[in-house]
Amino acid sequence: MSEMLSRNRARNIFFGGSTFFFLLFAALTAHSHWYMVNVSTDREGLTEAVARGKHVWEKHSCINCHSLIGEGAYFAPELGNVWTRYGGRENPDSARAALKGWIKAQPLNVPGRRKMPAFDLSEQELDDLVEFFRWTDAIDTQDWPPHPVG
Amino acid sequence: MKYASQQLALPYFAVAMLLFLLQVVFGILAATVYVMPDFMAAIEPFHIMRMSHTNLLIVWLLIGFMGCTYYLLPEEAETETHSPLLAWLGLGIFAVAGAGALLSYQFGIHEGREFLEQPLWCKVLITVSFLMFLYNCSRTLLAGRKTAINTVLMMGLWLAAIFWLFAFYNPDNLSVDKLYWWWIVHVWVEGVWELIMGSLLAYLLIKMTGVDREIIEKWLYVIIGLALFSGLLGTGHHYYWIGAPGYWQPLGSIFSTLEVAPFLAMVMFAFYMFWKGRRNHPNSAAMLWTLGSATVAFFGAGVWGFLHTLSFVNYYSHGTQVTAAHGHLAFYGAYVMMVLAIITYAMPQLRKVQPFNQLLNMWSFWIMTSAMCFMTFTLTFAGVVQTHLQRVLGMNYMEVQSQLTIFYAMRLGAGTVVAIAVLLYLVAIFGPARQRLPQGNAAVAA
Ligand code: HEM
Ligand code: HEM
Ligand SMILES: [Fe+2]
Numbered sequence: 102m103s104e105m106l107s108r109n110r111a112r113n114i115f116f117g118g119s120t121f122f123f124l125l126f127a128a129l130t131a132h133s134h135w136y137m138v139n140v141s142t143d144r145e146g147l148t149e150a151v152a153r154g155k156h157v158w159e160k161h162s163c164i165n166c167h168s169l170i171g172e173g174a175y176f177a178p179e180l181g182n183v184w185t186r187y188g189g190r191e192n193p194d195s196a197r198a199a200l201k202g203w204i205k206a207q208p209l210n211v212p213g214r215r216k217m218p219a220f221d222l223s224e225q226e227l228d229d230l231v232e233f234f235r236w237t238d239a240i241d242t243q244d245w246p247p248h249p250v251g
Numbered sequence: 252m253k254y255a256s257q258q259l260a261l262p263y264f265a266v267a268m269l270l271f272l273l274q275v276v277f278g279i280l281a282a283t284v285y286v287m288p289d290f291m292a293a294i295e296p297f298h299i300m301r302m303s304h305t306n307l308l309i310v311w312l313l314i315g316f317m318g319c320t321y322y323l324l325p326e327e328a329e330t331e332t333h334s335p336l337l338a339w340l341g342l343g344i345f346a347v348a349g350a351g352a353l354l355s356y357q358f359g360i361h362e363g364r365e366f367l368e369q370p371l372w373c374k375v376l377i378t379v380s381f382l383m384f385l386y387n388c389s390r391t392l393l394a395g396r397k398t399a400i401n402t403v404l405m406m407g408l409w410l411a412a413i414f415w416l417f418a419f420y421n422p423d424n425l426s427v428d429k430l431y432w433w434w435i436v437h438v439w440v441e442g443v444w445e446l447i448m449g450s451l452l453a454y455l456l457i458k459m460t461g462v463d464r465e466i467i468e469k470w471l472y473v474i475i476g477l478a479l480f481s482g483l484l485g486t487g488h489h490y491y492w493i494g495a496p497g498y499w500q501p502l503g504s505i506f507s508t509l510e511v512a513p514f515l516a517m518v519m520f521a522f523y524m525f526w527k528g529r530r531n532h533p534n535s536a537a538m539l540w541t542l543g544s545a546t547v548a549f550f551g552a553g554v555w556g557f558l559h560t561l562s563f564v565n566y567y568s569h570g571t572q573v574t575a576a577h578g579h580l581a582f583y584g585a586y587v588m589m590v591l592a593i594i595t596y597a598m599p600q601l602r603k604v605q606p607f608n609q610l611l612n613m614w615s616f617w618i619m620t621s622a623m624c625f626m627t628f629t630l631t632f633a634g635v636v637q638t639h640l641q642r643v644l645g646m647n648y649m650e651v652q653s654q655l656t657i658f659y660a661m662r663l664g665a666g667t668v669v670a671i672a673v674l675l676y677l678v679a680i681f682g683p684a685r686q687r688l689p690q691g692n693a694a695v696a697a
Contacts, residue, residue, distance in 0.1 A: 108399065108465055111472035119479040126483040129502075130430065133495045137426040141494040152423040159363020159421075165298030170493055171570030172429065173365055176285070176297055178648040179570065208292070215288040215652075218296045237425055243500070245492035247567060248645035 141241040154233025157226045166217070168251075170242060177215065179251030184238035186249055193235070200234065201227045252600035254325035256332035261601045262339070263318025264594050266346055267311045268677055271587075273353075274307035275673050279666045285659040299356050302368045306356075308582065309366065310349040314342070315590035316447055317384050320404060322597045323454050324388055328395025333387050341383040348376035364428070366436060367418050374418055381412050399468035400450045400457070403475060407446030414438050426494035433489045441485060441510055441552070444586065445478035448548070451589050452517060455541045455596060460528025467524065474516045481509035488560045492569060500562035507560045514553035514585075521545035534599065536612035536679075540592035543620060547584025555580055555627065567642040572655070573634030580627040588620075591676065598680050607684035615679055619672035626665035633658035 138144060158164070163180070164173040170181035189196030204227060207217045222230070252258075281300040283290045325332055332338060352373040355361060361368040369377065385408060392405055417431045453471040457464055487503025521542050532538060555577040559568040568574070599606045633655045640646040640654065 106469065106473075108469040108472065111469050111476070112399070115472045115476040115479075118476055119483075122480050122483045126486065129484075129498075130434075133430055133490065133499070134427055136496045137430065137494050138424060141496075142424055142426050147424060155423060155425065156363075162298050162302060162361055162363045162368060164363060164365045165301045165368075166296075168570040169425070170429070172489075172493075173570070174298070174301055175570065175572055175575055176301070213288060215284075215649075216292050216296070233425075240426055240494040242492045242494060243497060245566060245569065247642050250641055250645050250647050 143236060143239050146236055146239065148232065150229050150232040151236040153226075154229035154231070154236075157222065157230045158233055161220050169237065170240070171245065177217065179246065180234065181237055181240075181242070182246060182249060182251055184234045186251065189235060189238065197228075197231050200231050204230070252326075252603075254331050256335055256338075257322050257325050257597075258601060259332060259335055259338045260318045260322035260597060262342055263314055263321060264597070264601075265681070266342065267315040267318060267590065268594070268680070270307050270311035270314065270349065272670075272673055272677065274304055274311060275666070275670045277301075277304035277307060279663070279670060280304075282659070282663040282666045286656070286663050295357070299359070302361060303353055303356050305366055306349075306352060306368060310345075310352075312586050312590060313381070314345060314349075315594075316408065317341070317345075319451055319590065319593045319597075320384075320388055320408065322593065322601075323404075323451075324391050324401055325395075327398050327401040327454070328391055330391060330395035333390035333394065337383055337387040341380045341387065344376055344380035344383070348373045348380065351376075364421065364432060367432070378412075378415070381415075385409060385412060398464070399471050400454050403446050403453075403471060404450040407443050407450065410443035410446070411439060414443065429493045430490070430495065433486055437486045437489055438483070440581070440585070441507075442479060442482040445482065445513055446475050448544075448585055448589050449474045449478070449513075449517065451593055452521060452541065452545060455537065455592060456521065456524045456528075458596065459530070459532040459534070459538055459541065460524045461530035462524045462528045470516070470520045470524075474513050474520065477509075477513040477516055481506050481512060485510045488562075488565065491562050491565055504561045508557060510560075511553040511557055514549045518545040518549040534596055534606040534609070536606070536609045536616065537592055537596035539613055539616055540588055540595050543616060544584060544588035544592050547580065547588060547620060547623075549584070551577065551580030551582070551584040551627070555631075568634065568638050571634045571637045571642070572630045572658075573638065576627045576630035576634055579630065580623060583620075583623045594680060602684065604684045608679040608682065611675060612679035615672045615675035618675065619669055622665045622668035622672060626662050626669070629658045629661040629665065633662075 158169075163169075166174050166177040167180045168175060169179070171179065183200070184190070184196060187196040187199050204220070204222065207219045209216070277300050280291065280295075281297060281304055284297045284300065321332060321338055348369070352361075352369040355370050355373075356368065360370055362370060367374075385405075388405060388408070392401055414435050417434045420431055422428050422431075449471050453467050456462065457467050483506075484502060485507035487499040488507040490499035490503060522545075525538070525542060559565050559573050559577065595612060636655060636658075637651055640651045641648060
């Protein structure tokens with residue numbers, strides 16, 4: 102590196118530049134926060150049930166097998182759009198019943214197939230979880246995933 | 252070793268290495284389930300193995316960073332560590348929190364966000380212990396000489412602690428949750444931890460090449476500047492599809508591409524100083540880990556990161572095995588290898604012997620590194636096939652997975668080799684010091 106750049110000069114550029122980029126990043130994050138709350142997610146639809154459903158999801162750490170909008174583990178299918186996949190957008194009642202039925206049927210007794218544990222959820226918890234999936238499915242994800250299979 | 256309190260690093264290194272071994276064991280368990288889905292099905296489900304694996308990684312790396320700090324800080328600051336008692340207490344609390352979390356997982360007690368599964372009381376203890384550590388080391392720094400190396404190191408550690416506080420914020424809105432979750436996960440590994448990595452690298456190079464401090468410290472500021480200028484807005488590569496505005500697609504693509512720059516600078520820095528330095532340091536194993544870390548970090552983070560960071564590529568590869576491939580090589584090169592480099596460098600001083608077991612240590616380097624690379628390649632192939640079948644052709648997830656069995660078997664094989672290499676490393680480091688140095692080199696150590 103040339104003699105033009107002394108150590109102290111390099112340090113000052115580091116502090117100045119980092120502060121600038123941090124402030125810019127914080128400002129854009131604040132805007133994104135606002136955008137998420139008001140534009141890209143269903144504000145009125147974020148009910149108590151959806152919030153409870155998110156906690157059911159977290160309590161059993163579903164994220165450590167499944168991905169949700171592409172983040173999490175890669176051991177089991179994507180669930181961010183599972184509501185769409187089960188036809189919930191056309192026929193919510195049958196999608197709800199099918200999703201609850203699937204969760205209750207675990208573990209499937211198919212040797213050699215990946216297992217999903219039985220979580221022993223109450224009817225209330227199952228309903229909340231499905232509400233959470235329905236709400237998540239409606240997030241404006243810029244058209245991700247490319248295909249409904251997730 | 253000039254300062255008695257540097258000895259505090261030893262218990263930190265011992266705990267970190269024990270947890271490293273456990274991390275790899277849980278990795279192998281999880282990889283086995285991929286190959287034999289019925290494996291341990293009745294005893295421990297996959298998600299518990301996985302969270303144990305990833306949490307152990309983070310916990311041992313943090314303990315490793317603390318050990319590195321207790322080792323180099325007195326030397327850099329030219330004064331003893333402020334309070335040895337606090338260092339012991341901090342380690343005790345951190346170990347209790349880490350072990351507590353690991354143990355709770357085995358009984359199904361955990362929180363539910365990826366990497367942040369620690370029960371609340373563990374999170375609180377981790378915070379308390381880390382603050383004790385920061386207080387202790389900041390006092391040391393304030394009382395002593397301030398170099399670029401110890402200043403940047405402490406800055407990285409403080410910033411890591413500050414961003415960690417987002418772990419306590421869990422909004423009901425999933426998109427907002429993800430928005431700030433990345434403020435920890437991304438900003439740590441592609442931001443403030445790079446400050447830690449850069450300063451550890453600079454320390455090792457000063458010690459082992461004998462190149463002028465002025466030059467090394469200038470490079471250090473350039474590297475961490477590149478890291479933060481690119482890495483903060485680079486967070487945008489995680490904001491493409493989670494409900495954030497569309498402008499993150501160009502912004503995240505451009506800035507995260509620039510994130511390659513600090514890793515390129517680090518590998519150039521390391522080799523340039525290595526060739527420039529005239530000193531032939533007797534601890535060649537430590538030099539090997541140092542150069543290896545910069546190199547593998549460049550490939551794992553830089554090359555494998557760039558592979559899927561552009562928004563129009565990420566649209567297809569997001570959340571596939573490509574991500575797992577990159578996550579493994581990046582963490583391994585940048586942070587695992589850097590901590591192993593410092594341990595390899597410090598151990599002879601801590602044990603008060605000349606560099607020892609060099610050959611065994613270098614064997615463990617080559618075996619571990621090749622096996623991690625092999626694991627990365629096989630996961631990359633799996634990821635490319637998965638991306639094509641599932642994201643382009645629209646084949647069902649479980650059907651696609653059944654096409655990938657061969658790759659998962661090879662990953663398990665690679666993992667087993669990694670575990671053997673870890674054992675070799677532990678023997679090289681903690682086992683009896685056998686190897687004698689050739690006459691004449693002995694005077695140069697330290
Ligand atoms: C040492 C530095 C790095 C480490 C330790 C690291 C680690 C990781 C990990 C563990 C993930 C997965 C997170 C999850 O669970 O979803 C990830 C994702 C990602 N990383 Fe890195 N990374 C590093 C640097 C980079 C760099 C420099 C780039 C870009 C050039 C990059 C690009 C990405 C992208 C695009 C994703 C998202 C993948 C997806 O969409 O599924 N990473 N990284
Ligand atoms: C014996 C060697 C190892 C094996 C067999 C192994 C196996 C695994 C498995 C099966 C997963 C879960 C992937 C999924 O969700 O589908 C995983 C995740 C992960 N492992 Fe390992 N692992 C090993 C070593 C390591 C090492 C040395 C590191 C750190 C350098 C590491 C870091 C990670 C990370 C960061 C994740 C989360 C990835 C993500 O979210 O994208 N693993 N590992
Ligand atoms: Fe990132």
